[in-house]
Amino acid sequence: MRRVRFLVCCIFLWGMSCLLHAQMLVVCAPEYIEEMKPFVTWKIQKGIPTQMVSMSEIGETYEDLRDYVKDYYQTHHNRYLLLVGDANQVPINYLPGYDVTPFTPYTDAEYGYVSGTYPPEVLVGRLSAETADDVKVQVEKIIFYEKNVDENASWLSQCVGIANPSGTDKGDNDETDIQHIRQVNSVLEQYGYTTHETSTKKELTDLLNIGCGIVNYAGHGFMSGWATSDFSISDVATLSNEGKFPVIISTGCDNGKFATGTCFAESFLRARNSVGDPIGAVGMLGFSAQVTWNPPMLGQDEMVRILTSLDIPDSRKTFGEVANEAYRKVIEKYRGSGEDAAKEWILFGDPSMMLRTRTPGKMVVSHIEAADNGITSLSVGCDKDGAVVALSEGNNLLAVQTVENGKAMLDFPAVTGDKILTVMVTAFDKVTYTGQIIIGDGSGLEVADSDASVMIYPNPSRGEIRIDGLSASSAFISIYSLDGSLIRKAEVDLGTSIPLNVEPGTYFLHLQSEGRYIVRRILVTE
Incomplete structure (x- = not known):
């Protein structure tokens, strides 16, 4: 099968200045290029310049892609890699030391190990797909989650923990599944979440339909579902959580085993209801194989701690950064089995996606709405220090800056001709602001006649x-x-x-x- 490489370049934000680096590389199967264009446009508007490249120009094997990713990183120093397509379209990497069978563990994360060992230089995610619509629905969810969630999204501060209350097997910290989930929920509750605990399919379905921002599962898993609750692929299809897409962290075996058929994680991300509206989840961490008990439990603890920590910069709370930082602790404690867990935990979704933890608040943003030809700078006022302000024209990213002391100053090459510039302001747990500036002679909105009485x-x-x-x-x-x-x-x-x-x-x-x-x-x- 032909392969396509689709490259997304981004801005690397240092807070004080913006350095134009290609920060996201998207490797895409050729048949899904069109469906990825809205994703590319959104990332540009958000402050990540984007470029497309074809996987068929890379090759067909893991080695081809690995070498390309390494070469690309050495030139561009990108932080993220997004793979778009199924395992037979964009290759997986089987872990060394195993015969390749349907049970062999495999990884996407190792593409990011440019130097060969942890920590990775590049954080990897995958939008797994078998059809163009599989890609389209995932793109729709990501854009909705990052761009269109508003101040009415109280569901984001709800969380669900799933575990068997009678299980006796113990893992990290000598905890049973239910003890572990209760500890996770305790941390989330202290942060401000409303927490829920369940082990039944009916209650889980109801909670997902009402809406929740994060779902944590601890227990046995299989390729098509969870042992605790017996919730499976067929149940995902019956959900009615339109516009309320959680991020799921699952410690169960095989939930991310996507190379031999449609797995549980894929079903959550690809889901639509009977009339075509997106349902399911916007992101999920699921294992590609069977795993030992302890490392995933510690990883889940760490992800929740990082996500809710007030000491960790908001800019580090993307899906990929949260997962990667959690793996650090897992590897420190469990060494070899921790390294395997970090590689086999497949990140389904966009690794650059900024996670949400509560009902977002509105930002107060101010800027001019029109400007003359030749404009080379823009001042944007914002009441959220640390917010990221991006200015773009079409798919051309002009400048990115962070807000300091209530203001961001953007400098860029002169803009001439009749154009519409997009101002995008994003911040952790804030409603995304979108504005426009019209450019043209006479301040863009000029009166062509001299009669100001009309x-x-x-x-x-x-x-x-x-x-x-x-x-x-x-x-x-x-x-x-x-x-x-x-x-x-x-x-x-x-x-x-x-x-x-x-x-x-x-x-x-x-x-x-x-x-x-x-x-x-x-x-x-x-």
């Missing part, structure tokens, strides 16, 4: 305008694109809201009334 507002518009300052009851309007194409022509009633009926973008509005001819440039945002 008001056309609001501008920018969300799809409707009002026209004041004319005595007539109606007027003729013509709407042109920036290239001069006529989009719409109509007679409209004045003194009331006028729907524009155009797609978001920049237009020239020509107004004729009472023998007057007025031209205004307008920005439509919705």
Whole structure:
């Protein structure tokens, strides 16, 4: 099968300045390139410049991909690697010392071990897929989770722990599964989560449907489900948790065993309901093989500790960083078995995804809405220090900066011509802010006539305008694109809201009334 390499470059943020590095490499099966484009655009807008490359240009084997990743890192120093496709499309790496059988453990994480040993230079995740829609739904969930979750998402502060209350086997810290989960829930509760404990399918289904931000499972697992609760792939398909996608940390064996068929983790990430709405989870950690008892329990403890720690910078709370930092403790304590666990725990999802831990709050953001041609700097006010401000035009990332003392100053090459710039502000546990700046001569929203008595507002518009300052009851309007194409022509009633009926973008509005001819440039945002 042909292979495609799809490269995502990103910004490396140091807080005081932005260094344009390719920080994410996305290796994608050729048939899924189109479905990944919205993901690429989002990462650019968020502050990660993105580029596409084809896996078929890399080769077909693990060695081909390993060598490419190593060479790429040595040039670009990227932090993240996202693999897009199933095991037969983007290769896995079988651990050495084993005969290759259906039971052989394998890893994605080792692609990131550029120097050959832990810690990895590159953090690896996978969007496993068998169809284009499998990719599309995962991209939709990631963008929703990072960009569109709002201040009403109280479900993020709910968490579920799953364990057998009567199990007697003991693991890390000499804990049984239920003792372990109760300790995990205790840490989460102290942080501010509302915690739930269950071992039954019915109760788990209800809790997932109500919505929860994080799910922790401790117990036996198999390729298609969890032994405790008997929750399996078929149950994922019946969920109704639209818009409430958790991140799942599972210590069970084989939940991430995706190379020999559809595994439990894949079912959570690929899930849609009967009408096509995304359901399931936005990310999951699942093992590709059977594992010893202790390392996963310690890893789960550490992930929860890191996620809720007030001493760890918010910028380190991406999916990949949280998992990787947890592996450090696991390897320190359990050595060889800890190293195996770190490699075999497959990260299903986007390793660069900033995790959420509570209902997000809104940020107060301010910036200009229009500017003349030639602008080379931008000041953005924000009430959240540490927030990341990114400025982009199309798929071109212009600048990235972090907020310090309530302000971010962005410098970039001169922007000329009629353009719309996107301002994106993101921060840990905050609602993402999206704004736009229109660029053009005369501050972008110029009046083409000298008659300031006629008001056309609001501008920018969300799809409707009002026209004041004319005595007539109606007027003729013509709407042109920036290239001069006529989009719409109509007679409209004045003194009331006028729907524009155009797609978001920049237009020239020509107004004729009472023998007057007025031209205004307008920005439509919705």
